[in-house]
Amino acid sequence: MRTGVSARLPAARAVAGVATRGVNLDAALSEACAAADPGDAPTIRSLAYGAVRGYFRHEALLGAVCDRPARRLDPLVRALLSVACYELEDRRSPDYAIVDAAVETVRAAALGRSAGFVNAVLRRYLRERAAIDARIARDPAARHATPRWLAARLRADWPDRWESILAALDAQAPMWLRVDARRTTAARYLESLHASGLGGRLEPRVPFAVEADPPCDVARLPGFADGVASVQDLGAQCVVFPLDLRPGLRVLDACAAPGGKTALIAERQPALARLVALDVNAGRLERIQENLRRGGLTAQVLCGDASEPSGWWDGEPFDRILLDAPCSALGVIRRHPDIRLRKSPVDLEKLPLLQARLLRALWPLLAPGGRLVYATCTLVKAENHGVTADFLGSIADGDRVDPASWPGWPALGVGDARAGVQIFPGEAGADGFYYAALSKR
Numbered sequence: 519m520r521t522g523v524s525a526r527l528p529a530a531r532a533v534a535g536v537a538t539r540g541v542n543l544d545a546a547l548s549e550a551c552a553a554a555d556p557g558d559a560p561t562i563r564s565l566a567y568g569a570v571r572g573y574f575r576h577e578a579l580l581g582a583v584c585d586r587p588a589r590r591l592d593p594l595v596r597a598l599l600s601v602a603c604y605e606l607e608d609r610r611s612p613d614y615a616i617v618d619a620a621v622e623t624v625r626a627a628a629l630g631r632s633a634g635f636v637n638a639v640l641r642r643y644l645r646e647r648a649a650i651d652a653r654i655a656r657d658p659a660a661r662h663a664t665p666r667w668l669a670a671r672l673r674a675d676w677p678d679r680w681e682s683i684l685a686a687l688d689a690q691a692p693m694w695l696r697v698d699a700r701r702t703t704a705a706r707y708l709e710s711l712h713a714s715g716l717g718g719r720l721e722p723r724v725p726f727a728v729e730a731d732p733p734c735d736v737a738r739l740p741g742f743a744d745g746v747a748s749v750q751d752l753g754a755q756c757v758v759f760p761l762d763l764r765p766g767l768r769v770l771d772a773c774a775a776p777g778g779k780t781a782l783i784a785e786r787q788p789a790l791a792r793l794v795a796l797d798v799n800a801g802r803l804e805r806i807q808e809n810l811r812r813g814g815l816t817a818q819v820l821c822g823d824a825s826e827p828s829g830w831w832d833g834e835p836f837d838r839i840l841l842d843a844p845c846s847a848l849g850v851i852r853r854h855p856d857i858r859l860r861k862s863p864v865d866l867e868k869l870p871l872l873q874a875r876l877l878r879a880l881w882p883l884l885a886p887g888g889r890l891v892y893a894t895c896t897l898v899k900a901e902n903h904g905v906t907a908d909f910l911g912s913i914a915d916g917d918r919v920d921p922a923s924w925p926g927w928p929a930l931g932v933g934d935a936r937a938g939v940q941i942f943p944g945e946a947g948a949d950g951f952y953y954a955a956l957s958k959r
């Protein structure tokens with residue numbers, strides 16, 4: 519295959535897979551790279567990520583130069599245009615070479631009838647670039663590559679913050695590590711990073727967190743293979759504060775895969791009486807086991823539906839339940855930019871119903887005096903405050919645990935009067951997370 523085509527075509531196929539089939543980008547990339555030259559894999563990955571990251575900015579750009587809406591284009595042509603737009607933004611190759619390669623790739627994809635169209639669109643953009651870019655720069659949704667419906671939703675929920683949220687979700691994510699406090703401290707681990715020629719910084723408010731800066735391959739991290747350090751976002755690490763873990767407690771992690779929070783719980787409180795990690799997705803249980811094995815940690819790993827405990831619960835109540843609920847994951851878009859292409863307004867309507875069902879099903883498993891922590895990595899009030907406040911209003915034996923009383927809580931985020939705390943993406947370098955703690959009388 520010609521050099522201009524060998525990486526661009528698989529990259530565009532992966533982007534089209536995300537946009538049309540809703541598969542996640544890493545899965546689409548595995549498919550697309552399977553038939554490609556292994557030497558092209560890093561370029562395919564970087565082109566596909568760049569194209570997906572900018573997809574909705576490119577939609578605005580294409581809207582200015584196409585005679586039909588970008589969403590009506592053949593999906594592969596549309597994806598190829600985003601690959602080319604990303605390359606034009608990235609400016610690593612001359613503009614003319616990028617346009618020529620895009621046209622060559624369209625032909626190689628047997629979409630020759632679109633070659634003239636792609637050529638005309640990209641050349642028109644280059645001619646009118648200054649004016650089009652200026653228009654995009656004035657429009658926060660387009661500038662930060664956010665679909666209109668999502669920008670409108672965030673604006674409705676966070677009228678004073680929506681623009682900074684869009685900007686934070688459009689930024690590069692930092693690499694956060696969690697150190698196993700049984701074996702080291704964050705300060706000592708930072709020294710070992712420096713000794714390995716790597717950079718980093720501490721976040722004093724979360725004493726077991728270290729940022730590896732710049733991000734690096736995990737294979738270069740000292741102690742990674744033995745679980746001395748694990749990759750976990752700062753916002754995710756904050757789950758331990760509302761959980762208030764103590765020796766002898768029986769803990770259920772009800773939506774556990776891939777097990778990042780299970781491992782954190784086991785590390786932070788090695789003297790639990792019981793730790794159960796449950797997930798409905800059998801294929802993801804091995805990931806939990808892997809995470810536990812690497813850190814020399816133990817938990818009982820079960821496959822089951824948290825909304826139907828009769829299928830897996832042995833009747834012994836739990837003192838702590840973590841419901842890290844399936845959610846729209848808008849708070850982690852900077853790590854997984856494909857979320858912008860895969861989620862729809864319909865998902866946002868359905869998710870609170872699922873989240874409420876999970877809460878209702880798990881509450882009876884909590885012992886009196888116990889605590890349930892509801893967590894999501896999203897920013898939509900209906901999935902967060904809405905779900906927890908409605909649930910609290912529907913039960914007679916539950917109370918909100920004031921975030922001010924969570925031991926060690928790093929004072930991140932904004933509290934809501936009825937339930938929990940919203941951490942915004944970018945705050946202290948964290949992803950967007952929501953936590954609420956409910957206690958049982």
Ligand SMILES: C[S@@+](CC[C@H](N)C(=O)[O-])C[C@H]1O[C@@H](n2cnc3c(N)ncnc32)[C@H](O)[C@@H]1O
Nearest residue numbers: 773774775776777778779797798799823824842
């Ligand atoms: C946000 S992820 C959990 C991330 C995990 N807690 C961690 O920190 O690594 C949500 C998980 O919920 C699981 N899930 C979805 N519906 C479920 C259900 N009804 N019962 C149990 N697990 C469920 C999904 O398979 C997915 O692994």
